[in-house]
Amino acid sequence: MNKRLDRKPDLFPHTFHEPDQPEAPLFTSVDDVSARLAETGYLASPAVATTVFLADRLGKPLLVEGPAGVGKTELAKAVAEVAGARLVRLQCYEGVDESRALYEWNHAKQLLRISAGRDETWDEARTDIFSEEFLLPRPLLTAIRGDDPKVLLIDETDKADVEVEGLLLEVLSDFQVTVPELGTVTATRRPFVVLTSNASRELSEALRRRCLFLHIGFPDEELERRIVRLKVPGLTEALTESVVRVVGALRAMDLRKVPSVAETIDWARTLLALGADTLDEQVVRDSLGVILKHQDDIQKAAAKLDLDAL
Amino acid sequence: MSTGADALADLADRLTGLVGALRAHGVRIGTGETVDAGRAIEALGLAEREPLREGLAATLLHGTGQRAVFDQVFDLYFPRGTGGPGTGPGDRDELRERLAAALADDDTALLRQLAAEAVNGLGGYGSSPGSDGWSSYQTLDRLRPQTLLARVRADVRARDGSGAEFTDRLLDDEIRRRIEAFRGMVAAEARRRVAERRGRDEIARRAVAPSADRVDFLFAGRDQLTELRRTVQPLARKLATRLAARRRRAARGTIDLRRTLRGSLSTGGVPMRPVLRRRRPVRPELVLLCDVSGSVSGFSDFTMLLVQALHDQFSKVRVFAFVNRIDEVTGLLEHGRADPEGLGARIRAEATLTGWHGSSDYGMALGEFAERYGAAVGPRTTVFVLGDARTNNLDPNVAAVRNLARQARRFYWLNPEQRSLWGTGDSAAPDYAELVEMHECRTARQLSGLIARLLPV
Numbered sequence: 001m002n003k004r005l006d007r008k009p010d011l012f013p014h015t016f017h018e019p020d021q022p023e024a025p026l027f028t029s030v031d032d033v034s035a036r037l038a039e040t041g042y043l044a045s046p047a048v049a050t051t052v053f054l055a056d057r058l059g060k061p062l063l064v065e066g067p068a069g070v071g072k073t074e075l076a077k078a079v080a081e082v083a084g085a086r087l088v089r090l091q092c093y094e095g096v097d098e099s100r101a102l103y104e105w106n107h108a109k110q111l112l113r114i115s116a117g118r119d120e121t122w123d124e125a126r127t128d129i130f131s132e133e134f135l136l137p138r139p140l141l142t143a144i145r146g147d148d149p150k151v152l153l154i155d156e157t158d159k160a161d162v163e164v165e166g167l168l169l170e171v172l173s174d175f176q177v178t179v180p181e182l183g184t185v186t187a188t189r190r191p192f193v194v195l196t197s198n199a200s201r202e203l204s205e206a207l208r209r210r211c212l213f214l215h216i217g218f219p220d221e222e223l224e225r226r227i228v229r230l231k232v233p234g235l236t237e238a239l240t241e242s243v244v245r246v247v248g249a250l251r252a253m254d255l256r257k258v259p260s261v262a263e264t265i266d267w268a269r270t271l272l273a274l275g276a277d278t279l280d281e282q283v284v285r286d287s288l289g290v291i292l293k294h295q296d297d298i299q300k301a302a303a304k305l306d307l308d309a310l
Numbered sequence: 311m312s313t314g315a316d317a318l319a320d321l322a323d324r325l326t327g328l329v330g331a332l333r334a335h336g337v338r339i340g341t342g343e344t345v346d347a348g349r350a351i352e353a354l355g356l357a358e359r360e361p362l363r364e365g366l367a368a369t370l371l372h373g374t375g376q377r378a379v380f381d382q383v384f385d386l387y388f389p390r391g392t393g394g395p396g397t398g399p400g401d402r403d404e405l406r407e408r409l410a411a412a413l414a415d416d417d418t419a420l421l422r423q424l425a426a427e428a429v430n431g432l433g434g435y436g437s438s439p440g441s442d443g444w445s446s447y448q449t450l451d452r453l454r455p456q457t458l459l460a461r462v463r464a465d466v467r468a469r470d471g472s473g474a475e476f477t478d479r480l481l482d483d484e485i486r487r488r489i490e491a492f493r494g495m496v497a498a499e500a501r502r503r504v505a506e507r508r509g510r511d512e513i514a515r516r517a518v519a520p521s522a523d524r525v526d527f528l529f530a531g532r533d534q535l536t537e538l539r540r541t542v543q544p545l546a547r548k549l550a551t552r553l554a555a556r557r558r559r560a561a562r563g564t565i566d567l568r569r570t571l572r573g574s575l576s577t578g579g580v581p582m583r584p585v586l587r588r589r590r591p592v593r594p595e596l597v598l599l600c601d602v603s604g605s606v607s608g609f610s611d612f613t614m615l616l617v618q619a620l621h622d623q624f625s626k627v628r629v630f631a632f633v634n635r636i637d638e639v640t641g642l643l644e645h646g647r648a649d650p651e652g653l654g655a656r657i658r659a660e661a662t663l664t665g666w667h668g669s670s671d672y673g674m675a676l677g678e679f680a681e682r683y684g685a686a687v688g689p690r691t692t693v694f695v696l697g698d699a700r701t702n703n704l705d706p707n708v709a710a711v712r713n714l715a716r717q718a719r720r721f722y723w724l725n726p727e728q729r730s731l732w733g734t735g736d737s738a739a740p741d742y743a744e745l746v747e748m749h750e751c752r753t754a755r756q757l758s759g760l761i762a763r764l765l766p767v
Binding site for chain 2: 199213215
């Protein structure tokens with residue numbers, strides 16, 4: 001056996017381990033999830049805390065859906081912070097493919113290597129250029145290699161093409177990736193996986209089956225007040241309550257784009273910057289554009305809230 | 311030891327019963343998910359009910375649309391308690407008194423308890439086993455929670471101050487929402503009590519309201535139509551994505567054999583470069599003819615809004631409404647003007663839809679369309695007719711439809727009636743179905759499937 005082949009087995013040492021060693025779970029109970037997420041500044045509703053706890057216990061990926069701006073991506077970041085894990089993020093977009101999601105060979109470097117070693121045989125060169133040194137790992141491969149804890153965030157999964165879902169199926173059900181030249185890489189330590197979706201496309205049933213499903217809706221009044229208090233600490237208690245009530249009323253209306261939590265916080269910040277101490281007609285009229293993004297919506301809301309002509 | 315095993319077997323039964331009931335409501339759940347649900351119960355324990363609900367929802371469901379059905383079924387299989395509340399049947403006025411106080415405080419736990427007491431005290435009917443039961447309708451009819459609005463408002467104002475504050479103008483709506491929530495609690499409680507009497511499997515299949523996209527358009531109530539309208543925008547976004555994907559695929563084209571062979575002559579007959587067939591860029595146009603009479607109007611309104619939300623996918627969308635005369639309503643649907651709630655009323659007020667009498671006449675309306683707006687239908691146009699084809703035994707004017715179908719690129723008819731009823735009574739559906747493609751379209755789910763398939767790209 002020649003020297004180079006000898007080196008091969010330790011390219012992916014973990015490949016030959018038994019996969020799926022049970023690890024110490026991240027959380028001890030549902031309340032533990034809420035408490036520790038709250039420490040990082042993420043206030044979780046009971047539904048969110050329960051589902052995160054289960055995703056950790058059952059070792060399944062978590063598919064999070066919900067309107068824009070309710071904290072889907074933030075959830076993944078908060079879990080990573082709590083677990084002391086590295087966040088590996090795959091941002092999906094139309095046309096994302098295997099070489100962006102999984103791995104790619106570094107062609108330029110391979111060419112350099114071939115032209116540098118002119119005197120060796122083809123077999124030797126081939127063995128060498130398809131080794132780990134020339135592999136560019138992309139998020140999915142990165143997430144399942146290595147022994148350190150990781151959180152894999154696959155953001156806006158619905159933006160990716162249907163073909164990418166097929167790719168995700170192998171990764172998410174078995175936590176393994178097949179690189180034809182190297183063999184199959186299996187995770188020794190499963191990452192905590194979060195997929196987010198805005199539901200602009202129906203994800204395939206096969207993908208959904210492999211995940212726990214969590215819908216993050218708008219928070220209830222009590223939770224939203226706590227969020228505003230946490231993010232905009234300077235706002236008075238009375239004003240916080242008024243802001244949350246008005247936003248709640250707007251959400252009940254039939255608007256093209258209802259305000260999300262992100263808009264509530266923006267509005268609270270705006271009011272703080274304006275130095276308002278109570279919510280009155282003038283203030284609301286001046287700042288309605290912060291929470292509503294369509295002219296029709298602003299008109300409709302103004303009619304509803306009895307504001308004078310805008 | 312055997313009691314522990316019994317309890318476990320009972321829990322497994324409960325879980326499979328829950329899964330069975332959900333499947334009966336069209337939620338697709340595999341065995342793998344049921345096993346996951348079992349593991350979730352194991353991890354969460356049975357001490358608390360709400361985490362259990364969320365845990366089962368996370369493992370069993372795959373989408374948001376199924377959550378309403380799930381919550382109702384869950385309440386039946388994992389009830390909060392059994393039997394009636396400990397307190398005896400209270401007096402109606404005293405109950406109203408306490409309800410008003412609870413609504414003013416927005417105390418959910420107390421409201422739930424009051425719902426249980428109300429069903430127990432006011433909702434029972436019948437005396438012989440087999441015909442007795444609990445009715446949420448009767449409870450609410452006797453309790454009349456909606457009439458408490460003024461009182462609750464006064465209570466809250468008296469407590470919090472004069473009512474000069476800006477947010478006080480929201481108070482009415484907030485109280486209305488609380489009352490609505492209370493009505494939901496009463497309904498859930500009555501269902502639970504009936505299920506104890508009749509067996510929960512049966513009640514879970516019959517008495518649980520289906521999710522909005524499975525509600526029959528012809529039988530949908532006002533609330534369900536409102537809920538459906540809220541799904542228009544997300545649905546349109548989904549359909550637009552699907553249409554765009556179809557368009558991309560179509561643009562890739564197929565091999566043009568003639569030109570490939572012609573090109574291969576220069577390489578000695580070997581087709582080195584395949585030539586793809588070029589597609590002519592078409593600018594699809596859409597014409598919608600909607601029956602807006604009576605019960606069909608819920609279906610027409612929904613479809614009109616959906617097509618309008620998709621308008622940027624087409625070069626031109628024209629919408630016509632008819633009862634027995636036809637008029638163009640495209641302008642009424644424009645963005646900014648389209649207040650979805652009042653759409654039907656506005657169409658009936660501003661367009662000329664009837665003459666002589668008020669019942670629908672497809673023959674007359676379609677004939678008038680061919681006469682007045684015939685130019686709207688050309689070789690690039692796809693026409694959709696929405697209606698049940700019940701023409702009150704008047705002449706269906708098959709000739710007009712035949713001519714229109716000949717002029718148009720595609721001509722489809724979406725019928726909100728179930729197929730087995732076509733041709734019964736005054737339905738002229740079979741006559742039209744001979745000439746044009748007619749599809750049954752009873753629910754929002756069917757409609758989105760059809761639109762994704764039939765719309766031109």
